[in-house]
Amino acid sequence: MIAVERRLNQSRWLTYAVPFVSVAVAFGVMAVVLVATGHDPGHTYRRLFDAAFIGSAAWTDTVTLATPLLFTGLAAAVAFRMQLFNIGAEGQLYIGAITAAGAAIWLGPHHGLWMTIVAMCACGAAGAALWALIAGVLKAFARTNEIITTLMLNYVAGLLLTYMIFDSASPWRDLSTIQTRSFPQSVALKPSQFWPTVTVFGVSVSFGFLLALGVAITLYVLFRVTRFGFEMNVLGDSQRAARYAGMRTRRKILAVMAISGAIAGLGGASQIGDFTHVLDASPQGLQGANYGYTGIVVAALGRYNPFAVFLVGVLLGGLQNAGLFLQGADFPFGLVGVMQGIILFCALGGEILVRYRIRIGRRAPAPAEVAAEAP
Amino acid sequence: MHGITKRFPGVLANDRVDFEAATGEVHALLGENGAGKSTLSNILTGLYRPDEGSISLYGEPTRFDSPSDAIDAGIGMVHQHFRLVPPFTVSENIILGEHRPEARSFVVNPRRIERDVAGLGERYGIAVDPRARVWQLSVGEQQRVEILKALYREARILILDEPTAVLTPQEAESLFVTLRRMADEGRTVIFISHKLHEVKAVADRVTVLRGGRAVATVEAAGATSRELAALMVGREVELARRVERAAPHGDEAALDVDGVSVRGDRGEDAVRDVSFTVRAGEILGVAGVAGNGQRELAEAITGMRPATGSVCVHGRRLRTGDPRIAISAGIAHVPEDRLGTGVAPGLSIAENSVLKSYRGISFGPLLNWSMIREVARDLIRRFDVATPGPQLRARDLSGGNLQKLVLGREFSSAPKVLIAASPTRGLDVGAIESVHAYLREAAGEGVAVLLISEDLDEILALADRVVVVYEGRLTGEFDPTKATIEEIGLAMAGGERP
Numbered sequence: 080m081i082a083v084e085r086r087l088n089q090s091r092w093l094t095y096a097v098p099f100v101s102v103a104v105a106f107g108v109m110a111v112v113l114v115a116t117g118h119d120p121g122h123t124y125r126r127l128f129d130a131a132f133i134g135s136a137a138w139t140d141t142v143t144l145a146t147p148l149l150f151t152g153l154a155a156a157v158a159f160r161m162q163l164f165n166i167g168a169e170g171q172l173y174i175g176a177i178t179a180a181g182a183a184i185w186l187g188p189h190h191g192l193w194m195t196i197v198a199m200c201a202c203g204a205a206g207a208a209l210w211a212l213i214a215g216v217l218k219a220f221a222r223t224n225e226i227i228t229t230l231m232l233n234y235v236a237g238l239l240l241t242y243m244i245f246d247s248a249s250p251w252r253d254l255s256t257i258q259t260r261s262f263p264q265s266v267a268l269k270p271s272q273f274w275p276t277v278t279v280f281g282v283s284v285s286f287g288f289l290l291a292l293g294v295a296i297t298l299y300v301l302f303r304v305t306r307f308g309f310e311m312n313v314l315g316d317s318q319r320a321a322r323y324a325g326m327r328t329r330r331k332i333l334a335v336m337a338i339s340g341a342i343a344g345l346g347g348a349s350q351i352g353d354f355t356h357v358l359d360a361s362p363q364g365l366q367g368a369n370y371g372y373t374g375i376v377v378a379a380l381g382r383y384n385p386f387a388v389f390l391v392g393v394l395l396g397g398l399q400n401a402g403l404f405l406q407g408a409d410f411p412f413g414l415v416g417v418m419q420g421i422i423l424f425c426a427l428g429g430e431i432l433v434r435y436r437i438r439i440g441r442r443a444p445a446p447a448e449v450a451a452e453a454p
Numbered sequence: 455m456h457g458i459t460k461r462f463p464g465v466l467a468n469d470r471v472d473f474e475a476a477t478g479e480v481h482a483l484l485g486e487n488g489a490g491k492s493t494l495s496n497i498l499t500g501l502y503r504p505d506e507g508s509i510s511l512y513g514e515p516t517r518f519d520s521p522s523d524a525i526d527a528g529i530g531m532v533h534q535h536f537r538l539v540p541p542f543t544v545s546e547n548i549i550l551g552e553h554r555p556e557a558r559s560f561v562v563n564p565r566r567i568e569r570d571v572a573g574l575g576e577r578y579g580i581a582v583d584p585r586a587r588v589w590q591l592s593v594g595e596q597q598r599v600e601i602l603k604a605l606y607r608e609a610r611i612l613i614l615d616e617p618t619a620v621l622t623p624q625e626a627e628s629l630f631v632t633l634r635r636m637a638d639e640g641r642t643v644i645f646i647s648h649k650l651h652e653v654k655a656v657a658d659r660v661t662v663l664r665g666g667r668a669v670a671t672v673e674a675a676g677a678t679s680r681e682l683a684a685l686m687v688g689r690e691v692e693l694a695r696r697v698e699r700a701a702p703h704g705d706e707a708a709l710d711v712d713g714v715s716v717r718g719d720r721g722e723d724a725v726r727d728v729s730f731t732v733r734a735g736e737i738l739g740v741a742g743v744a745g746n747g748q749r750e751l752a753e754a755i756t757g758m759r760p761a762t763g764s765v766c767v768h769g770r771r772l773r774t775g776d777p778r779i780a781i782s783a784g785i786a787h788v789p790e791d792r793l794g795t796g797v798a799p800g801l802s803i804a805e806n807s808v809l810k811s812y813r814g815i816s817f818g819p820l821l822n823w824s825m826i827r828e829v830a831r832d833l834i835r836r837f838d839v840a841t842p843g844p845q846l847r848a849r850d851l852s853g854g855n856l857q858k859l860v861l862g863r864e865f866s867s868a869p870k871v872l873i874a875a876s877p878t879r880g881l882d883v884g885a886i887e888s889v890h891a892y893l894r895e896a897a898g899e900g901v902a903v904l905l906i907s908e909d910l911d912e913i914l915a916l917a918d919r920v921v922v923v924y925e926g927r928l929t930g931e932f933d934p935t936k937a938t939i940e941e942i943g944l945a946m947a948g949g950e951r952p
């Protein structure tokens with residue numbers, strides 16, 4: 080008999096060891112695939128690491144690709160930690176991008192850069208927070224399932240984005256030239272509104288990346304030393320215990336949805352301010368990148384711990400970067416996808432092993448027995 | 455069944471139980487919670503394998519390796535919590551998992567099954583529309599589906615686990631008629647219950663289980679409710695354990711509960727118009743078999759569950775349904791579910807020791823960690839919690855130490871009222887002793903203690919007064935120094951008042 084059962088005591092070392100073992104297993108499995116398709120695994124892996132993590136140019140690209148994942152990963156982590164399954168970071172990011180771009184367009188190029196940045200961040204965060212609160216209010220007052228509402232709202236947000244650029248004459252749409260009238264695109268930010276980059280050891284680090292680091296630190300502090308964080312920790316661990324202790328669970332649901340949405344919205348603002356400088360509604364744009372959904376994977380791999388989420392986000396950014404670099408005539412894009420898929424699959428599988436154990440043969444012990452073994 | 459023994463880690467659930475039911479009889483299994491009724495029926499339906507003992511069916515020694523063996527042998531079970539698929543129709547539910555070829559064939563013939571089901575329903579007076587979807591049915595009708603399922607599988611032995619728990623008295627009456635008819639046809643009905651009047655109403659013979667042993671099998675007609683109650687509750691009260699305390703201070707009610715009604719999780723009336731008072735320094739025991747509204751009552755008083763009626767602490771009426779109001783009014787609560795409710799299991803002992811008081815010891819919005827650790831160390835020392843340190847997760851504490859932590863935290867809040875629900879359930883003797891000592895100490899300091907427990911010994915040893923709750927109502931009040939265990943047991947089982 081093979082049975083999968085929940086681990087009653089998750090040991091700490093396992094929590095830290097499993098992710099590394101998972102990645103190692105993934106590279107092992109991928110090696111088989113590489114050999115089967117006629118590639119040299121050693122050579123491929125060396126190219127992969129070179130492309131993602133060796134040298135300042137590689138790091139610049141990795142940081143760029145990681146930035147949106149950091150925001151969506153942190154957004155998902157905040158909510159998931161509290162057993163609030165907000166999978167709407169995708170849509171919240173779109174809304175954040177829309178409102179942040181709107182702020183920049185409305186302000187125009189004649190205000191200071193810092194004011195533009197603050198306005199974009201504030202509007203991006205606020206817009207996305209309000210968007211997330213739609214699901215939050217439904218959850219808190221009507222007990223709807225937030226997984227479904229946030230997911231559906233992603234589509235609504237995507238359609239809204241498409242509508243604003245392709246199907247209407249909204250202020251976001253650029254109607255100034257014949258070209259943009261026949262090939263719709265959004266008003267672009269002026270170069271004076273582009274977010275700055277900081278160069279560290281030759282690596283050009285986007286402002287958004289630093290902002291995400293700031294968010295991670297803030298969240299860590301929030302969870303660790305504030306009353307609000309304490310209440311979130313209790314609520315995330317046991318809803319009944321939180322109610323028993325007289326905590327206002329409804330308010331917490333609203334607050335957490337708003338925070339989660341705001342972080343995703345900052346991600347949208349950063350996309351506009353740091354990288355694209357236009358609101359790209361095309362299928363290859365924001366809606367093709369799946370930052371929100373990848374963020375859920377980042378959050379899960381980081382076990383909802385802000386710093387771990389940050390590291391995983393950078394790692395995944397590197398992987399995407401390497402994927403872009405590897406693909407070419409002798410290395411099809413599909414194979415890059417297979418590699419990323421295997422790594423994610425192994426990492427998630429490892430995650431399950433931390434929480435559950437597989438028992439072969441013996442009958443599962445009753446909880447009382449395990450409790451008796453505990454100190 | 456002969457000499458059935460089943461051990462669970464730390465518990466002897468069935469201890470050499472002999473049980474025999476004849477063809478054509480309704481045989482009741484009577485016992486308190488934890489007496490071993492469910493374990494015995496799970497063995498009979500192949501869910502558990504006995505550690506010792508043997509089962510014979512119609513004289514043939516039998517061995518069940520799985521529930522499907524038992525089904526093939528003609529044993530059907532109606533569980534307390536139904537095993538039905540709500541979106542499916544009645545007849546679809548009935549053929550689910552069915553072994554006979556007509557139901558297993560790739561293409562089922564729904565007409566024929568519906569006809570069979572309707573015919574069975576009529577024959578036994580439990581007609582249900584075979585095409586109705588299960589979610590549309592009332593609880594009573596769903597139970598009929600479960601019984602029809604067993605009949606359709608041609609069960610010769612039908613086991614019903616507390617079947618009336620979810621029924622109205624009228625539905626229960628008609629169920630009894632059905633059970634009788636099935637027995638008259640030569641089937642065997644095993645009826646599990648802890649309610650005396652039902653057992654007397656429907657059963658031919660009664661086997662009483664207590665503490666995992668079969669203590670007696672008697673003719674239902676020949677036994678009085680009083681005798682059955684005595685057999686079920688059993689033990690002599692250990693009066694020696696009763697420690698005299700000073701009389702409660704004053705006559706003023708510290709906790710005044712008046713006309714409180716509460717709805718349960720399924721929307722049923724779990725507590726109906728309950729009124730009582732507890733004075734400062736007094737321990738009021740609430741006795742009763744589990745599931746008669748005790749949990750809902752405790753949750754209503756502590757604000758965890760909305761309720762109608764009034765709850766007053768020292769004359770000040772509280773708004774119900776808000777735990778924070780109850781906490782600030784000085785109501786401490788030791789909940790029944792100590793691991794999921796009393797503490798957040800994944801958080802540390804330190805965090806759990808300030809679960810309610812963290813607001814008071816914060817610097818504005820910031821936690822005062824040194825103070826939190828101080829509180830935790832103090833609790834661990836004063837209440838003798840065995841742990842390597844305050845950073846250990848609450849889930850890793852043993853049951854007794856966890857309960858000491860919860861009790862300690864609740865006592866430290868200097869409460870006016872303490873609600874303790876099954877505070878010693880699952881604890882070992884030593885831990886029980888210390889929990890009892892703490893409860894006495896709290897009463898000694900003038901706290902009004904409401905002790906809700908299924909353990910009658912515990913209530914008799916600690917309480918100044920005892921009330922009994924049955925089906926959400928208070929059915930009696932007793933002086934524990936004068937009342938006999940039979941009288942209380944009778945009230946607990948809803949028997950006629952003496």
